[in-house]
Amino acid sequence: MEVTLAKSENNLVYSGHESAFEEAFKNNFKALHAYSHTMLQDEDMAEEIVQTVFLKLWENRERMAIHTSLRAYLYKSVYNESLNYLKHQKVQRKYMAEAMVDYKQRQADDVTADNELRRQLQAALKQLPEKCRTVFQLSRFEELRYQEIADRLGISLKTVEAHMGKALKLLRLQLADFLPSLIIVLLNL
DSSP states (O other): OOOOOOHHHHHHHHHTOHHHHHHHHHHHHHHHHHHHHHHHOOHHHHHHHHHHHHHHHHHTTTTOOOOSOHHHHHHHHHHHHHHHHHHHHHHHHHHHHHHHHHHHHHHHHHHHHHHHHHHHHHHHHHHSOHHHHHHHHHHHTSOOOHHHHHHHHTOOHHHHHHHHHHHHHHHHHHTGGGHHHHHHHHHHO
16 A cells, blocks of 8 residues: 655655655655666666665755655656666666677687787798707797707707707797787797
8 A cells, every 4th residue: 555645744754854754765665666676677776776766855855845746756756767777777788788899809800810920930930940940849839948858859958049049030030020929929838
């Protein structure tokens, strides 16, 4: 059963009588909540909106000049707050959708750039002398230390260092355009 305040009780709420305000809250909350819920389809948000309307009423009661019944004012306020929330949600969804499209495009661009970089790196590696390529691959792809490479290939540590230096110098020259990206790729291999 919904009960609205009489005109004199409206004035008591507007003038700051706490008990009249509590009575108005108790008498109207369920109906206002149901009204907001039909608009929002969100139980918690409907409750928050109704509470916000009552909070604003209480905080601004001394400055308000309401020319309708309290009940009409409450329904209109809940309607407006619910509409504002829906508009905000729509803007938020649109922004999220645009951000997702941008993210997916950047991700696709990154994959394309990574693939091109890997292709260029493989081509550059094929151009290296065989010993340089072998030393580079063992160092960077298999993560062996120079001493382990020397032991595996049966060459001196200084020879490994020379081959590695030569490989890095040639790769830098061939992949100069990709150097910043190449560093990231090599660190992630």
